[in-house]
Amino acid sequence: MAPKHTKENPIIVGLDIGTTKIACIVAQRDQYGKLKILGLGKTPSYGVHRGEVSNIKLTTDAIQVAVAEAERQSNHKITSVYVGIAGQHISSKQNRGIYTLPNPDEEISRQHVKDMREDMYRLALNPGERIITVLPQEFTVDNYHNIIDPIGMCGSRIEANFHIITGRVSAAQNIKKCVEKAGLKMAGLFLEPLASSSAVLQTDELEAGVVLVDIGGGTTDIAIFKNKIIRHTAVIPFAGNIITEDIMEGCKLLRPQAEKLKTSFGSALPGETHENEIISIPGIAGRDRKEISMRTLAHIINARMEEIFSQVYFEIKSSGSANSLNAGIVVTGGGSQLKHLKQLVEYSTGLSARIGLPTSYLAKDNKPEMQHPMFSTGLGLVLDGYKEYFEMKEETKREFYPELFEVPVPVLETVPAGGGIYEEENFTEEKEELIKDKIKKPNLLQTMTTVFKNWFEDDTVNGDFDN
Numbered sequence: 001m002a003p004k005h006t007k008e009n010p011i012i013v014g015l016d017i018g019t020t021k022i023a024c025i026v027a028q029r030d031q032y033g034k035l036k037i038l039g040l041g042k043t044p045s046y047g048v049h050r051g052e053v054s055n056i057k058l059t060t061d062a063i064q065v066a067v068a069e070a071e072r073q074s075n076h077k078i079t080s081v082y083v084g085i086a087g088q089h090i091s092s093k094q095n096r097g098i099y100t101l102p103n104p105d106e107e108i109s110r111q112h113v114k115d116m117r118e119d120m121y122r123l124a125l126n127p128g129e130r131i132i133t134v135l136p137q138e139f140t141v142d143n144y145h146n147i148i149d150p151i152g153m154c155g156s157r158i159e160a161n162f163h164i165i166t167g168r169v170s171a172a173q174n175i176k177k178c179v180e181k182a183g184l185k186m187a188g189l190f191l192e193p194l195a196s197s198s199a200v201l202q203t204d205e206l207e208a209g210v211v212l213v214d215i216g217g218g219t220t221d222i223a224i225f226k227n228k229i230i231r232h233t234a235v236i237p238f239a240g241n242i243i244t245e246d247i248m249e250g251c252k253l254l255r256p257q258a259e260k261l262k263t264s265f266g267s268a269l270p271g272e273t274h275e276n277e278i279i280s281i282p283g284i285a286g287r288d289r290k291e292i293s294m295r296t297l298a299h300i301i302n303a304r305m306e307e308i309f310s311q312v313y314f315e316i317k318s319s320g321s322a323n324s325l326n327a328g329i330v331v332t333g334g335g336s337q338l339k340h341l342k343q344l345v346e347y348s349t350g351l352s353a354r355i356g357l358p359t360s361y362l363a364k365d366n367k368p369e370m371q372h373p374m375f376s377t378g379l380g381l382v383l384d385g386y387k388e389y390f391e392m393k394e395e396t397k398r399e400f401y402p403e404l405f406e407v408p409v410p411v412l413e414t415v416p417a418g419g420g421i422y423e424e425e426n427f428t429e430e431k432e433e434l435i436k437d438k439i440k441k442p443n444l445l446q447t448m449t450t451v452f453k454n455w456f457e458d459d460t461v462n463g464d465f466d467n
Contacts (some may be wrong), residue, residue: 003028003074003075003076005026005028005403006404007404007405009028009029010028010210010389010404011026011027011028011074012027012028012082012382012385012386013025013026013027013068013070013078013081013082013128013382014027014082014084014195014377014378014380014381014382015063015067015081015082015084015179015184015378015381016084016192016377016378016381017045017048017049017053017063017083017084017175017178017376018045018051018124018216018218018377019045019048019051019216019218019239019241020044020216020217020218020240020241020334021042021043021044021045021046021217021334021374022042022043022044022045022048022059022062022065022066023042023062023066023375023378024039024040024041024066024067024070024078024081024372024378025037025039025040025070025375025379025380025381026038026040026070026073026074026076026078027379031384032363034361034362034364035361035362035363035364035366035379035382035383036363036365036366037362037363037366037367038071038073038074038075038076038371039069039072039074039076039369040069040070040073040367040370040375041065041067041068041070041071041073042066043065043066043067044060044062045059045062045071045217046058046062047059047060047061047062047178048218048419049069049218049220050087050219050237051085051086051088051192051216051218051235052087052088052089052171052174053171053175053178055117056177056178056181057176060181060182063178063179063182063184064182064183067081067182067184073249074270077186077300077403078184079400079401079402079403080186080187080401081184081185081186081399082186082187082188082189082190082381082382083175083179083186083188083189083190083381084189084190084195084380084381085132085175085189085190085192085194086165086191086192086193086216086218086219086235087167087168087171087219087222087235088235088237089167089168089171090132090165090166090167090191090233090234090235091165091166091167092163092165092166092233092234093163093164093166094161094162094163094164095120095123095161095164096159096160096161096162096163097116097120097160097162098157098158098159099115099116099119099157099158099159099160100156101155101156101157101158103156104155104156105155105156106155106156107152107153107154108150108151108153108154108155108158109151109338110151112158113150113151113160114162114391116136116158116162116439117129117134117136117162120134121134121139122166122284123164125166128167128168128169128170129167129168129407130167130168130169130172131166131434132165132166132167132172132189132190133164133165133190133194134162134163134164134165135162135163135164135190135230136160136161136162136163137160137161137163137231138160138161138229139158139159139160139267140158140159140160141153141157141158141293141332142153142155142156142157146255148401153310163229163230163231163233164190165233167451169178176188176189185400186384187388187389187400188384188385188388190380190381190384191221191223191233191430192214192216192221192377193212193221193223193235194223194233194380195232195376195377195380195381195383195384196212196214196221196223196332196333196356196377196380197212197223197225197380198383198384199332199358199360199361199376199379199380200212200332200357200360200373200376200379200380201225201330201356202360202463205225205327205328205330206225206227206228207227207228207328208325208326208327209224209225209226209321209325209326210327210328210329211223211225211312211316211328211329211330211351212224212329212330212332212356213309213312213329213330213331213332213345214331214332214333214376214377215239215240215308215331215333215334215335216239216240216333216334216335216377217239217240217334218237218239218241218375219235219236219237219238219239219323220235220236220238220239220308220311220312221233221234221236221333222235222236222312222315224319224321226324226325228404231319231321232318232319232321232322234315234318236300236308236311236312236315237335238307238308238311239308239335240262240302240334240335242304243262243301243305244258244259244262244287244337245258246300246303246304247261247301248261251281251290251296251300251314252290253281253290254284254328257281257282259295261279261292262338263318265279265294265297266297266338266339266344267294267298267301267302267339267340267343268298268301268302268338268339268340269298269302269339270295270302270412272298272339272343273297273298274294274296275295277293277294277295278292278293279291279292279293279294279297285410300328301338302344302456305344306344306348308343309344309348310348310389312349313348313349316349316351321426325353328351328354329345329349329352329353329354330353330354330355330356331345331353331354331355331376332355332356332357332358332373333373334373334374335377336355336373337355337373341355342354342355347403348369355429356373356375356376357372357373357374358370358371358373358375358379358380359371361379361383362379376442404451413437433450
């Protein structure tokens with residue numbers, strides 16, 4: 001049975017175009033506001049390199065496979081998706097905006113804040129760049145500073161700091177081209193670390209100050225929050241794939257063997273493994289089996305993970321928030337499943353750490369596999385998609401979700417002869433006249449009945465029947 005897709009509670013689809021996988025998640029909110037996963041399509045990604053599309057056809061084909069599987073599971077036709085973007089080309093900057101209200105002491109509305117955000121999209125950028133998203137930080141209303149939410153206040157002048165995230169135009173266009181070639185519309189484009197943060201971070205962490213580190217296949221994405229405000233974003237061009245390549249080179253293995261070795265036995269701390277633990281791997285093309293020490297494997301992984309988190313710590317210091325991150329670091333993404341990673345992060349940065357699972361916003365009856373950190377970005381895209389949907393104007397909703405505005409063609413239903421009643425859902429004046437005409441015109445049986453009835457009545461009145 002197809003799920004009910006309505007204007008009040010639409011079905012939202014998140015499409016995570018990653019370096020190692022493409023995941024399509026179809027979800028809808030339940031009565032408690034939690035996400036009920038209706039369908040999940042996942043397929044390997046061969047056309048994306050370090051977060052950027054490098055082969056249009058391979059990426060398009062993978063999107064179609066993932067979407068088809070999600071449609072089959074959810075029994076819902078997918079037309080529009082919310083997509084994430086990442087890559088080394090992503091950068092951020094700060095800018096300040098000023099808005100003067102038309103009338104003094106006018107109440108500040110959501111539209112005023114929205115107008116300020118839209119003004120930021122007109123900033124001059126370097127050639128080949130585009131603004132991906134604009135995030136408001138603190139507001140100033142007249143002489144009141146450090147206001148988080150100014151809506152409802154009275155004033156004549158609003159000032160605000162904005163965190164502006166930019167990326168290469170070509171990278172965004174390539175993503176859009178792949179989505180459209182797959183027969184879909186791109187309803188929104190979000191920065192992937194922000195989407196992941198929506199799925200795994202708690203409100204208390206956002207308030208206290210926290211660093212989100214999303215270790216994907218091609219990139220490690222960073223987002224820093226304080227007082228529920230985004231303070232810094234960055235992308236490191238090293239992640240899970242480069243660890244796999246290190247294992248391939250260090251242990252002379254094939255890529256599938258190295259990947260399996262990493263996910264099944266990989267540890268981020270050599271000291272937590274035993275020297276005499278040995279893994280036996282089949283040889284290449286019938287050669288003798290290869291024996292690899294768990295300690296050797298851990299040393300290879302540890303060297304690359306320490307490099308990644310040294311760059312993470314550099315970004316933390318650059319943000320100026322190193323001494324105010326009371327909630328520490330939350331690590332998510334497929335690369336966060338390495339054994340002893342939490343301890344390595346704490347040793348490397350001096351901050352407390354935890355592994356972020358996307359469980360807080362999921363309904364309890366979902367499959368356990370959806371709680372894997374590799375789906376943090378996809379689930380975050382769905383959550384951000386809901387926010388975007390309810391902020392859309394009516395005409396924009398009609399563009400991306402025309403099925404929600406289609407008026408069903410009413411079916412005229414009749415009851416058997418003699419019922420004399422017509423029932424329909426949408427009753428128009430034209431159909432009412434048509435029904436009246438049909439009621440006025442008796443059928444053959446009704447005509448013959450009337451003739452015989454009148455004939456008998458006339459004979460009775462004239463006394464032609466004997467008593």
